[in-house]
Amino acid sequence: MSWLFGLNRGSAPAGGGDAAPGTAGLSLPPAPGGGTGTVAGGGTGDRQPPKDKWSNFDPTGLERAAKAARELDASRHAKDALSLAQMQEQTLQLEQQTKLKEYEAAIEQLKNEQIRVQAEERRKTLSEETKQHQARAQYQDKLARQRYDEQMRQQQLANEENLRKQEESVQKQEAMRREREMELRHKNEMLRVEAEARARAKAERENADIIREQIRLKAAEHRQTVLESLKTAGMLFGEGFRAFVTDWDKVTATVAGLTLLAVGVYSAKNATAVAGRYIEARLGKPSLVRETSRITVLEALKHPIKVGKRLTSKAQDALEGVVLSPQLEARVRDIAIATRNTKKNKSLYRNILMYGPPGTGKTLFAKKLAVHSGMDYAIMTGGDVAPMGREGVTAMHKLFDWANTSRRGLLLFVDEADAFLRKRATEKISEDLRATLNAFLHRTGQHSNKFMLVLASNQPEQFDWAINDRIDEMVNFDLPQLEERERLVRMYFDRHVLKPATEGKQRLKLAQFDYGKKCSEIARLTEGMSGREISQLAVAWQAAAYASEDGVLTEAMIDARVADAVQQHKQKMEWLKTEGAEASKGTGRNPLLPFTKGTPV
Template sequence: MSWLFGMNKGQGGGQLPPGFPPPPGSGGDSGGNDGKTPDKSRSDAYTFDSAALERAAQAAKTLERSAHAKDALELSKMQEQTIQIENQKKIKEMEGQIEQMKLEQARVMEEEKRKTLREETKLSQQKSQYQDQLARKRYDDQLAQQARLNEENLRKQEESVQKQEQMKRGSMEYQAELNHKNDMKRIEAELRGKAKIDRENQDILKEQIRLRAQEDRKTRLESIKTAGAVLGEGFKAFISDWDKVTATAAGITLAAAGIYGAKYSIGVAARYTEARLGKPSLVRETSRITVLETLKHPIKIGKKIFKKKEEVLSGIILKPELEERLRDVAIATSHTKKNNGFYRNLLMYGPPGTGKTMFAKNLAKHSGMDYAIMTGGDVAPMGKEGVSAMHKVFDWAQTSRKGVLLFVDEADAFLRKRNRELISEDMRATLNAFLYRTGEQSNKFMIVLASNTPEQFDWAINDRLDEMVEFSLPNLEERNRLVRQYFDKYVLQPAFEAKGRLKVAEFDFDKKCTEIAEKIEGLSGREISKLGVGWQAAAYASESGVLTEAMIDEKVKDAMKSHEKKVIWQEDHSIYTTADQRTLSQKAASMVIPKAPAVPES
């Protein structure tokens, strides 16, 4: 609006809006004033210009006469309203910012209050913990002090008892010494009195001894004379009677024949009884029922006889393809037993604890045969008796009406290669006896061998085997099934019994078994079974008897550490064994061994 009031900085006029005529006397010059121009030295200062007022008045009059006066006024009002609206908007924004600042301040104060409350809570908890620690320490100090008092009292009691014992021992020793002195004095007095009596009666004693010796000599001479006369007369009468001589000779002959006949007949009867009713010394365990066992445990034997036949893989968890193959073996063995056919010998090899012995027992029970278990380690200590003991085993097996499944565990202990530097002469003879008895197929017994190192077998043993089955360590699926089976057997079932002390904490059993199966890679079935027993023992050893996840994880960790150590030992042993075999091979190659006489083989 500078053009309206004529106030400007340095110049006295302004520019009119478009359509307005210029004010009179302006001459279109923005800086003119009736030909008067302000001084150049004051061009940059604020001055009062009277001509401007005149121009403003003239402009107002012109504006009133103009057709656009109302529009200009409305435009000025609208500009003023716009400015007021903008100012109000700025005021509202300032008020909003002030409210926002108040809210932010309130939020900061609330946050500070919360922090203060948290710090107070933390300080309170720390104070409570500190007080609890102080209380526990006081209680521990009281217990320690009580223990020291108990130990002091116990020590004083022990010292008192020791003093009493020493006093009692001293009194007894003193009494024993007095008794000893009295006894010595009494014995000395008795000996002196007896010696004095013997010296006084020496002549009488000598006379009595002499008379007694004469009487004894006369009695013996008369007895000898009488016996000689009687024997002489009897021998003369015996010689003169030929019938008596013949009868005596026949009686002596019959007596000798009876003695020797009884001796040999008793031996034959004993061997027959041992083969029929007893158990050979090499057989560790058998399901064959003996008369002696029946008399000892009739109820147990009755339950065993009437027990139902179980599935051949009952309680055994293996890989599906291995289970299928073992079922085929069990079916073939069962049908062979029913049809009185010839049994096929079987070799089961693989790491220990993978179920070989369990399957051998179940195979015998499923097929209706008797099983007998022997170990290869029992053969070597028998020495020369090993051959006869081996024949007794097969003679005993031949007498079975059901047939015998002879399971030889750790068979490589005595069925190894017939090398003079590896096995002794007695062991070689026992091996030859085994080969002789297994040279042909039999319908009386079935041989099942189990070994961890079948490569050590003698080549003749491999020739006797009809089928070989490898038992490997369980994979993830089998480990999962084994863990669940033994967790149920050793933990859940005892926990559900009302009389049992074992309890189980609240956790997801299914998830836990899956997690354990993933951790115990490399463990055998026997090791997993021992792991289940370890869980049970941990629960029994705890104060509350509750088995927790932490206890289970601890036992799993210990089992894996033990397994890793076993693996290291096994690797060291295998390296050592390989080195020994290499050394023996080099030694045998460098030596010239003379030919030994041929050993007959089956």
Template sequence: MSWILGRNHPQAPAQETTGESNVGTAGQATGDPGLTKAEKKAMEAYRFDSSALERAAEAAKTLERSKHAREALDLSKMQESTRQQEYMAKVKEYEAHIEQAKSEQKRVDHEERRKTLIEETKQQQQRAQYQDQLARRRYEDQLSQQQRVQEENLKKQEESVARQEAMRRQTIEHEIEMKEKNRLKLLEHEMRTKAKVDRENRDINLEQIRLKAQEHRVTVLEGIKTAGTVIGAGFEAMLTDWDKVLTAAGGLSLVALGVYSAKGGTGVVSRYIEARIGKPNLIGETSRFALTDALKNPLQYLKRLKSKPADALQGVVLNPALEERLRDIAIATKNTRQNRGLYRNILMHGPPGTGKTMFAKKLAQHSGMDYAIMTGGDVAPMAKEGVTAIHKVFDWANTSRRGLLLFVDEADAFLRKRSSEQISEDLRAALNAFLYRTSEQNPKFMLVLASNTPEQFDYAINDRLDEMVEFNLPGLEERERLLRLYFDKFVLEPAAQGAKRFKLEQFDYGAACSKMAKLCEGMSGREISKLGVSWQAAVYASENGVLTEKMVMDRCLAAVEQHKQKVAWLSEQEKGDYKSITGGGKDSQ
């Protein structure tokens, strides 16, 4: 702009002149031979070309003389303003770039700081873990050292106790030995003294013995003479008077007749009372009330009289097909009693704890009959009395006015084959008595046998059976139903009734029972019922009296392990019998 504004700035030519002078000075300085090459090169940087200024001045003069000088000036101002605006835009853009760079730098710094903090945290955690490991190792070392010290102390105490016990034993043995020696010496001294006294008093003792013998002989002879005189006088008087003889004979006859009649009558009355009122020795449990039971428990007797027949399968969980068959048997038995027909004999066989005894009781209650339970193993100890006991049982059963369901548990204990070498003569006689009393159908009692090994029955026993029912181990569905039944009975009902120290944690009871049903494969109904009792025991043993799902599952797993242990204890023959009875212990649906 200096050449355009040359008119307004008179100093411009002077500046040009000054520039020329400067150029000349620079040229002189460059041409100075006394300068080094580096100095010459530095001086060339200050060299100024004045030709451009001369051309600019000439153009300014030309422009001043032109008529378009003002338009050119305005145009140059506009160009200058545009350049300034572009410059300002570039400046602002540069400033924006600078701010962005600063923000990016801050972000990078923040990220680096965050990484640094993370790394420091990680190092602190590692340091803390290392210190914790060191502390644990020190604690374990201390524990091991304390344990070693305790073991050494215990060993020393045991050795000390052993030494003291040995010393005490030696002392006792020595005391016993000394006492025995003293006793022997004392006994020897006493015997010597007594022998000496006896030798000195021998004549006196012999004289005393002779006097006592003479007095005893005189006394006996006088007694015999007196008795003979009295008896002789009596017989002489009785023989001379025949009325006295007849009276004495009749009195003795009447006394003998009274004694024998009283003895026979007492036996008949006692047997009648025993048959009507008493309970035979072989019967262990019965629902039939005797007169003595009614006097002892009148309320229970009245309650029993008012009780209504219950469902035969109430509380009994079995396979659906088996339940249907047992329900038919219950209905037939009830109708038989109502119509006073002949009862059918039933055999229930299968593994123990599958509900045979329970169903027998329910069957008697459903049909309105009394039930009585006897065990086959009770017959053998009775030996020869077993036959009499069997007859007493059936005589007692025939006196029932309501009908009696006689349940014989473990019947194979005395009803086994008569050709077997294991059966004794007494058992064979008891078996014959049993066969005699069950030879025909009876309207007074119903015979129900239960056995785990029915193949050992005598053929005559099998001939007297009208129905054979097999009770298998519960399958998956039956186990789940049993678990739900006993969970409700032993857990939910006590918890709902507000039993003391008996609370229940909230969890999915149905899912827990389904899970346990899969774990309890091979277990009988009795074992599952004991599992229910173990849940109650877990609550009573807990600190807060709350039954949790973990406690329930732990008890279930413990019961499963106990069942496996029981099976492992069986001998090879018993295992074969167990598998044949249970069908291998697999689920049967």
């Protein structure tokens, strides 16, 4: 029956009208030949297909369908089944209509959403076009302003050029006028001189006799006066000499006076030399000393305020402003404490050798050590000794005589000491330099409580063995590592850039960026660079800001200077390797060996 109900539902009218029980339509399945047939109660069949398509038609299917239809009509539930099928069909139609309306509503909502999106896109497009128009208008206005400024500048240059040409023209006219005036004045002067010469010649010709007589009378009078003066002087000198010779008391007094005068001159000469040497040793500065904190009379007279501040200054930390590795910092701090206590107890000072690459803080620490210990410092350079020649021995003795007169104690810092303290057995050292080295060894043979010797060298292996015997402690100042470089970068950035920018006393401003992150990045990039090179890099940042139009130091400018410094450092290292390779060919050793980490000297 369910199969039959399906057949009835499939053949129900679209309007949902009822069908007669005996005439219910029945849709048949396709025939084996591909055709369809419809059986209606009491109706007629469709048009017969051609014989060639229905030649294999089986009529038993129609019979079975007719039999099923008759059974369905004879059933007492036929009307109920038909009504139920119609209701189901109506329900399906209602569901289809509901789905169709929902689909139409979704399509309408989608259209509304599409319209809203299009409106939003159109609004954004209009906003973007407005921004573009504004930017284009601003840019055009900027270009117009620039063109106007350029036109004004060109006009100003043209006006200046015209003014300069006018001034040159006026100057040329003035010069031509002065030349004409000078020519006229010269002509007038020549005419005047010529007229005066003619007049003088005419007067001389007319008065020649009178002039010759006047000259003759003047010459005769002058001759008479000279002869009388000579006679009078001879008479006076003769009488005086006769009286002096005849009086023995006057002769004795004269001889004694001349003798005392000679003795006084000789004594004054020697006394002046002794006093000069004493003043030079006590108050003057030796010629070998380049820089000193010891106060001289001349310096006190020239800079009284500076000298007063130095006398009233307190002791400073020996490592203030000096950035070293933790191990080296602990070691040099012990040296500073020991030196300060040695000065307080008036004990014997120890001699120190500081070696390492240039720019690692050797000279700076020597100054800080002297100030921390309450001593005076004096800095000399080994390269100044060789040019002195024979005067080197005398200058060396004067240096140590001057050092021994210090009341506070003197820290004698010899920079580039290997320049004159090299091995005496080599043929490269001259006789004068060898004599100066012997004088230095003589004056430093024993420890002193007057001065402390601090040597600094980049090549300590060239020292004479006697110099190594006089060194009590050696300190290696190596290149700064990452942590030390970051501290150096931050310190010099604060000193040369951040502090001047915040104080506002200089034409320097700083753009907004992460300063701490930038300092850490620079510290990583500056591997192998010394403290002096990092300081020069900070000065380069300051110079870049000064060279800019607005005085603002940007992050890009800092990066550019860092890249240049790194490239220059690499170039220096290449030169150093080339020089080391050339030197190693003759010596059989690497001159960079003392600076290799972990290699003893």
